[in-house]
Amino acid sequence: MSALAVEVWRGGAQGAFQSFEVPRHPSQTVLDVVTYIQRSLDATLAYRFACRVGMCGSCAMSVNGVPRWTCRTHVDKVARENKLVIGPLRNLPVIRDLVTDMRGFFDKWARAKGSFAGTKTKRDDFARVAPDSADRRKVDAGIECIGCGVCYSACDVVAWNPDYLGPAALNRAWTLVKDERDVVKHERLRAVAGDAGCHACHTHMSCTERCPMGLAPTAAISGLKRAVLGSVLKGEL
Ligand code: SF4
Ligand code: SF4
Ligand code: FES
Secondary structure (H helix, E strand, C coil): EEEEEEEEEEECCCCCCEEEEEEEECCCCCCHHHHHHHHHHHCCCCCCCCCCCCCCCCCEEEEEEEEEEECCCCCCHHHHHCCCEEEEECCCCCCCCEECCHHHHHHHHHCCCCCCCCCCCCCCCCCCCCCCCCCHHHHHHHHHCCCCCCHHHHCCCHHHHCCCCCCCHHHHHHHHCCCCCCCCCHHHHHHHCCCCHHCCCCCCHHHHHCCCCCCCCCHHHHHHHHHHHHHHHHHCC
């Protein structure tokens, strides 16, 4: 069985890469490699995962310089000359080894008013949204975000301007702006209209290229820009 040469980030922001040799297996994922290191070579390695099947969004790391969900990334597809370099996601503080502090990322969802606000109570009938309405289709296109942070790590504007809300929070805001049951649309558009909001996006598309769920935050952000402009012209903002 051949071996894979793996460099893994150790420590905090001032840490360094450590070398390991990991046996190759058919259908081996990058998360399998990290798990092997932690279970068989160095039990102190810190990393994060939960579902192993692409649902929880917790296993994202930088793999050979590219942010990816590691449980669904096969070594065969990303190893270069039988080597892997695995580090923590960019644009987030490193807690230790491969674990980043996601608080800033999710705080921005709150800043973008990423929570649904409706008027129905549990005593009301279910609110119904026509499945084929134009707005519902726009929501459908962005709703499957798993909060993995891959887009945020891929975004150069986040790197230049740490205050920028980023693609995931703005994508979330867009799905709520297009949700006909939501009642705080103007507040939400105001929240994403500032210097750190949708207009800061340079349309680089890295988020859309990298999103493992196939979402298109760039299109969502363009939708927000149009919605903000429309509301400004109507004197609503
Ligand atoms: S399209 Fe906008 S949000 Fe997406 S990576 Fe580029 S600058 Fe960032
Ligand atoms: S938009 Fe895609 S890449 Fe960004 S957090 Fe959601 S699932 Fe992950
Ligand atoms: S472990 Fe849940 S998405 Fe990878």
